[in-house]
Amino acid sequence: xxxxxxxxxxxxxxxxxxxxxxxxxxxxxxRSKMFCSCSADWFGKPPNSQVCPVCMALPGSLPAxxxxxxxxxxxxxxxxxxxxxNLPNGKPxxxxxxxxxxPDLPKGYQITQMDLPVNLGGWLExxxxxxxxxxxxxxxxxxxxxxxxLIHRVDEMGxxxxxVDFNRAGVPLLEIVSEPDMRSSxxxxxxxxxxxxxxxxxxxxxxxxxxxxxxxxANCSIRPVGSSEFGRKVEVKNMNSFRSVERALRYxxxxxxxxxxRGEVIPQETRGWDEDRGVTVSQRSKEYAxxxxxxxxxxxxxxxxxxxxxxxxxxxxxxxxxxxxxxxxRDYGLADEPARLIADDPSLADFxxxxxxxxxxxxxxxxxxxLGDLTRLLKAHNTELxxxxxxxxxxxxxxxxxxxxxxxxxxxxDVLDEMFVSGKSPEDVVREKGLLQISDEGxxxxxxxxxxxxxxxxxxxxxxxxxxxxxxxxxxxxxxxRGRANPGKVNDILKKQLGG
Amino acid sequence: MxxxxxxxxxxxxxxxxxxxxxxxxxxxxQLGDILQHMERLNQLSTEHIPPTxxxxxxxxxxxxxxxxxxxxxxxxxxxxxxxxxxxxRVLPILE
Numbered sequence: 001x002x003x004x005x006x007x008x009x010x011x012x013x014x015x016x017x018x019x020x021x022x023x024x025x026x027x028x029x030x031r032s033k034m035f036c037s038c039s040a041d042w043f044g045k046p047p048n049s050q051v052c053p054v055c056m057a058l059p060g061s062l063p064a065x066x067x068x069x070x071x072x073x074x075x076x077x078x079x080x081x082x083x084x085x086n087l088p089n090g091k092p093x094x095x096x097x098x099x100x101x102x103p104d105l106p107k108g109y110q111i112t113q114m115d116l117p118v119n120l121g122g123w124l125e126x127x128x129x130x131x132x133x134x135x136x137x138x139x140x141x142x143x144x145x146x147x148x149x150l151i152h153r154v155d156e157m158g159x160x161x162x163x164v165d166f167n168r169a170g171v172p173l174l175e176i177v178s179e180p181d182m183r184s185s186x187x188x189x190x191x192x193x194x195x196x197x198x199x200x201x202x203x204x205x206x207x208x209x210x211x212x213x214x215x216x217x218a219n220c221s222i223r224p225v226g227s228s229e230f231g232r233k234v235e236v237k238n239m240n241s242f243r244s245v246e247r248a249l250r251y252x253x254x255x256x257x258x259x260x261x262r263g264e265v266i267p268q269e270t271r272g273w274d275e276d277r278g279v280t281v282s283q284r285s286k287e288y289a290x291x292x293x294x295x296x297x298x299x300x301x302x303x304x305x306x307x308x309x310x311x312x313x314x315x316x317x318x319x320x321x322x323x324x325x326x327x328x329x330r331d332y333g334l335a336d337e338p339a340r341l342i343a344d345d346p347s348l349a350d351f352x353x354x355x356x357x358x359x360x361x362x363x364x365x366x367x368x369x370x371l372g373d374l375t376r377l378l379k380a381h382n383t384e385l386x387x388x389x390x391x392x393x394x395x396x397x398x399x400x401x402x403x404x405x406x407x408x409x410x411x412x413x414d415v416l417d418e419m420f421v422s423g424k425s426p427e428d429v430v431r432e433k434g435l436l437q438i439s440d441e442g443x444x445x446x447x448x449x450x451x452x453x454x455x456x457x458x459x460x461x462x463x464x465x466x467x468x469x470x471x472x473x474x475x476x477x478x479x480x481x482r483g484r485a486n487p488g489k490v491n492d493i494l495k496k497q498l499g500g
Numbered sequence: 501m502x503x504x505x506x507x508x509x510x511x512x513x514x515x516x517x518x519x520x521x522x523x524x525x526x527x528x529x530q531l532g533d534i535l536q537h538m539e540r541l542n543q544l545s546t547e548h549i550p551p552t553x554x555x556x557x558x559x560x561x562x563x564x565x566x567x568x569x570x571x572x573x574x575x576x577x578x579x580x581x582x583x584x585x586x587x588x589r590v591l592p593i594l595e
Binding site: 032038055056070092101103151152296298300301 | 590593
């Protein structure tokens with residue numbers, strides 16, 4: 001196992017490395033909330049339209065555990081190699097109260113799990129930039145509930161106030177805590193992408209960072225390379241994309257390194273990432289007197305995770321990225337990189353497997369077009385693969401046109417562009433735009449003769465031994481035929497016409 | 501042993517309760533009495549008694565994942581000290 005430490009020398013000559021642990025919160029995609037029967041599908045719904053006495057914490061209401069949420073949590077535990085099976089070992093999983101006062105928390109406490117979480121321990125494997133892999137430990141994954149949503153406003157009298165929407169309060173949240181095993185911002189990014197892929201395969205969350213169903217806080221510190229002790233932990237919050245997590249960690253590494261170089265002590269604190277300014281800012285807040293006074297939730301009886309329940313869930317687990325990647329390499333001969341890129345992203349894997357399900361045999365070609373031109377188009381049009389007008393079978397039809405010699409690979413790129421925008425089949429695009437490759441030998445010979453007649457200087461150059469002149473003539477023919485000629489054939493015909 | 505003023509300030513902040521000096525003094529002594537009683541209980545040997553978190557013996561009480569309708573917005577907002585339809589309005593929270 002290789003590592004890619006992010007180290008840099010300071011003026012004093014010390015090499016430092018970054019140490020990162022990540023806390024990820026994901027909203028589980030259950031139908032109802034964690035402890036009541038309100039809809040958990042809160043995003044974009046009219047404010048305060050999905051609430052009840054339980055999630056509003058009205059007196060006398062009692063919570064009840066959502067079975068599906070626990071199943072999802074167990075699925076995540078199994079996929080992350082947690083010790084979930086060991087919990088029945090005499091001890092149940094249990095819920096606890098975390099007490100703090102904040103307007104987004106109607107009960108005055110959050111129901112969460114402290115010392116007996118659903119999942120303890122585990123790991124996942126990330127790919128490193130140098131091609132190696134690394135195992136990142138997972139400390140725990142515990143079940144809790146989301147808070148309400150706050151909106152900050154100033155009214156017409158100039159009075160600052162906050163507005164509360166409780167639709168999100170009580171939505172099942174799974175907190176996945178990693179070990180401080182990452183040593184660079186790139187490793188942190190790889191961990192997040194890998195974890196998100198696994199969660200998407202499991203189908204337990206839609207993991208949309210921009211909608212808040214996948215959130216990440218980072219604990220980071222720096223230390224001299226070779227030291228086994230940790231520096232003081234700085235918690236960074238408010239990062240809204242994988243890219244901002246990586247940027248924030250790079251920033252923190254530099255900031256802490258410079259502070260140490262100046263002989264300063266790095267205080268243990270919480271800092272917020274400012275995306276626009278590209279800096280982290282200390283969040284010194286008296287409001288946060290961290291004194292949570294955890295105690296067992298008396299309203300929820302303990303939960304024994306029966307081994308046969310866990311076994312039944314295990315049987316239903318889908319194929320996960322690591323197994324998929326291995327299968328793509330074994331069955332389709334894909335190289336490491338494309339196999340991993342496709343396997344890590346469920347929407348890519350679905351597309352890839354659907355394309356091959358048509359019976360088309362050239363998997364490498366499918367992968368190359370997906371990761372190349374199709375990805376380019378998705379990025380350029382800011383579209384997700386799931387809503388792309390180019391379906392797997394249409395891409396396969398396009399590749400068949402190339403294989404059959406009807407169009408060149410170069411023309412195929414233009415055809416794909418048009419398919420992407422219009423949703424037309426490749427055959428229609430080729431017919432409507434007149435892009436069929438010229439296969440008639442006579443037509444090609446006429447086009448070559450015309451190119452020779454119009455470029456006598458190049459003919460002379462070629463005869464004088466300049467090979468590049470021939471390429472120029474091929475280019476001229478391709479231009480005249482708007483790319484519909486087969487360059488190989490043109491090359492042969494030109495040579496023949498120029499007398500070998 | 502009465503609680504110190506600093507402890508009272510901390511507790512009041514955690515509970516978001518505004519207390520006058522006179523109230524803090526009174527509660528400091530009352531809470532001190534309660535803690536003193538806890539200290540007495542702490543003297544009992546509980547070595548062989550498992551901690552009690554729940555008083556009923558039920559385990560594994562689970563609810564099926566089904567959606568039911570809850571309160572109307574009118575009902576929700578009528579319970580709030582201050583509303584700004586469709587939201588509940590609170591004092592400014594700035595992080």
